[in-house]
Amino acid sequence: LGLNLSSVYDSLIDILNNSDNDDVRVSLIKAFGFAGDDSRALDCMINLLTSENEEMRIASADALGNIRTKKAIEEMAGILLDNHKPIESRILITGALAKTGSREAVEPLINVLGSDSNDLQIAAHDALIEITKQSNGKAKYFWQEWWDRNKVKTREQWLEDIVDKLEEGFKKLKVENDLLKEEIVRQTINTLKTSKEKDDIRPFIDALKSEYQAVRIYAAGELANHKEPEVVKIFVDLISDDDTEMRVLAVNVLGKIGGVSELKDLISALQDNETKVRESAAMSLGKLGKKEAVFDLLSALSDLANSVVCAAAEALGELRADQAVEPLINLFSNKDPKVRESAIVALGKFQDNRAIDPLINSLKDKDERVRWYAADTLGKTGTKKAVLPLIALLSDESARVRESTAAALGLIGDESAVGPLIKLLKDVDNRVAEKAADMLLSIECESFVLLDSIVNAFYAEEDHKRAKEILKKQIKDYEGLPEYDHALWQSKKRLAKLYFSDNDCQKATLLYEELVMHFDDNMEIKHELIVCLKEAKQYDKLLSFLSLWIESSLADNHLWWPEIYEIIEGLFKEDSFGKVRTLIDDFEKKNPHLGGPELKSRFYDLRKKSMAAMSPQGEGS
Incomplete structure (x- = not known):
């Protein structure tokens, strides 16, 4: 349809006239996109107004509204005034005429205000309002008087019509021009893709001079895979390109393939007029990992655009420069939660004790993500000072905050978190409960009793897999210690029964062979050993x-x-x-x-x- 081939168009008209598949016909009607002077499908659309398929009738009427030729309006007016036509079709025609916005439709619409059908009267009235922008009355005489006064167009009104027509033609030309540009871009990119010399970068360098932005961006993206000095120089030059998107691309690429010699160019991009360029420059300086950029990134923390401040903060986190700690802590009081979040994420990479108290205070921040990342960062520090505040945060209303807090307590590994984490196994959010379970596995408990409490909790949740892990840890860590001999035998018995219930007879047998020698009067153990040996x-x-x-x-x-x-x-x-x-x-x-x-x-x-x-x-x- 976009290529406007008459043979294709005629074939589609034939489908509209003759196809038995209503869904296909409706789809074609919607896809045609009739131009204002296109009446080739006029007869077809009018015929379909009487279709038994309601969706077909509606689609046809909508399409007719796009055909604004004199002939089309006359045809539609004829249907509107024909009392032998179905009321449903005539009502749909009122909507189509309203869509044309044509003054030629006014008189026929006024005529049907006297129809016996109340629905048709209402539809005609609504159409008149749409065309004339008048809404002072419903009576036929009101509209007739108005039309008698206004049917002779003024010079200004005619000029308005001409301007509308010109604007419509301009829009059509613009659409055609855009389609042509898209085709040129597509063909150019395809040519670059199918270039025989895969290692030859010259075609991509030449393509950077294209007048089409999409071609330039594609070429630059391909050049980004090369690190030759010539290519690096090209991206340095692109930092001063007139096109914002090209400048953004240039600083992003230099963050990947640049070196110390390109630092000054990326630093200069921190002063770019466009926020997106400054933001990308800050991120690229962080990726380069050169501490020579610290001073300029600290200055960027005062940028008027918060997205740039966020990027600069995260870049300073990548560089881990000591002089950035206090400025980043100062951002904790910024009004923008995204800035506070970025500062917290950055400090998480420092492991600096100066940030501990501010981070603990941030656990009470009103923003969910700030609390989330504050907990995450405290976990990475491993500080015991954060344990109690983090335990308190396990009751946070946000599931993601509770999940992050559980992870943080697991990383710190303090035994005092075991009880609260056990309670979290019953959290209404599955991800939170799963994270709590994982963290209970990771905490290095020195207390046999505490390990027992974890096993009991996993038993209660029917989490046999994790219960087995803790039992194996108990047996491994306490084997050979006389004071734990009785308790260890109980752990072995529980582990054997778990293996047995999970049909892992091979592992269960190894334990049962020990257990029957120790518990020589335990008939249950003997029977389960018999089952396992038979199975094997x-x-x-x-x-x-x-x-x-x-x-x-x-x-x-x-x-x-x-x-x-x-x-x-x-x-x-x-x-x-x-x-x-x-x-x-x-x-x-x-x-x-x-x-x-x-x-x-x-x-x-x-x-x-x-x-x-x-x-x-x-x-x-």
């Missing part, structure tokens, strides 16, 4: 444990014989007949009862079948 198919090891338990508890060993039989029966099913016979023989020597009359009979039966299977006759049968 470690039947030999399981049989050795079962044998041991039978020997050590002759009075109450009925629980283990069914387990033994189940394992031996499984071996029989796997055709391990020799092993079945040997195991039954061994167990019978240790305990002739073999678990009682019933099981003994079943054991004998298995042994008999195994022996039969092993005999030559059994093998041949």
Whole structure:
């Protein structure tokens, strides 16, 4: 459509007339963007006014309002005055006529003020107001009298119409010119992209002289990937370019590829008339990391534009110059919260004790982000002095402040934060609760009891993963200390059960093998070890444990014989007949009862079948 090709236009008109897809037709109507003198689709739009699709009718009427030719207005007036046409179509036509703003529509609209349809009368009245800018009456006689007085246009009114027409033509030419420029820019950039000599920077240097800003910016962006002295010199020169965007780009690039020799040029850009250039220059000086720029950046803290002050503050933070600490602290009282925030972020990179008290005071700032970054910065300092104020901030109304505060307490690592962080596990905000949990893992607790309280908290939240981490830490840190022997066994038991509940039988087995030796009367541990060994198919090891338990508890060993039989029966099913016979023989020597009359009979039966299977006759049968 933008290329105005008649063949394309005709094809689209054909679709509007003949397509069965209403959605497509509505989309095309909206996409046409009819010009004021374009009536090629006039008949099509008028026909669609009677469509059964409401959206189609509305779109058609809206499009007709863009066609302001005499013929179009006459056609629409004819429909408006035709009593045989549907009321809905005539009402839509009133809106289209109003959109044209044409005086030629006034008389037909006045005529339908006497219509039997109240809705049509109202629509015609609204259209008259839109065209004439008169709103003093609703009666037909009022409008007729007004029209009789005004239908003969004055010279000034005709001149106004001519001016409107000229302005409309100018807008059309401007659109066409803009489209042409866009095409030139697109083609030029494509040519640069497809250049055969990828390392040849000459085409990009030449493109910097283009009259089109987009071409210049693209070329400069490509040159930014090169660090040759010639390229650096080009960007130095661009700092004084007439185009603001080019100057911004130049200082940004010099912050990446420049060196000490370009400092003076970037410093000079701190005096640029445009705020964005000064802001970018300050940021680039911070990236260069040269302390020779400190004095000028300190001066930039007095810039009238707060965005420049913010950039200068953050740049000073990158440079970590001692003389910047006090000026940055002074910014804590600035009225702009963004300035206060930037100063706090900058001081977070200094680790300077002079900032501790001002930062603690900033925890009470009325701005959420200032409190957030003050907490974050205090965490990075690691100062114990901030622990109590930070604990108080855990009840802040802002979830992000609570999250940042939890992180800060974790970084400081003081044990007094454990209790408050445990309470934060129930925070309504999931991110806050997650951060509190992570920080509880990071704090190096020296108290076994405190670690226990963290484990209990994770248990309560069903956070098995983190509970296991703390339990492993307990066992590692306190193993071998006699005074913690009893408590450690309890921790091992809890850890084993967590592994067991998470179906991690391999890790659970290692612990259970220790635990059954220590808690030799704990049936639950024994049963869970049996499950784990079965899961791992470690039947030999399981049989050795079962044998041991039978020997050590002759009075109450009925629980283990069914387990033994189940394992031996499984071996029989796997055709391990020799092993079945040997195991039954061994167990019978240790305990002739073999678990009682019933099981003994079943054991004998298995042994008999195994022996039969092993005999030559059994093998041949």
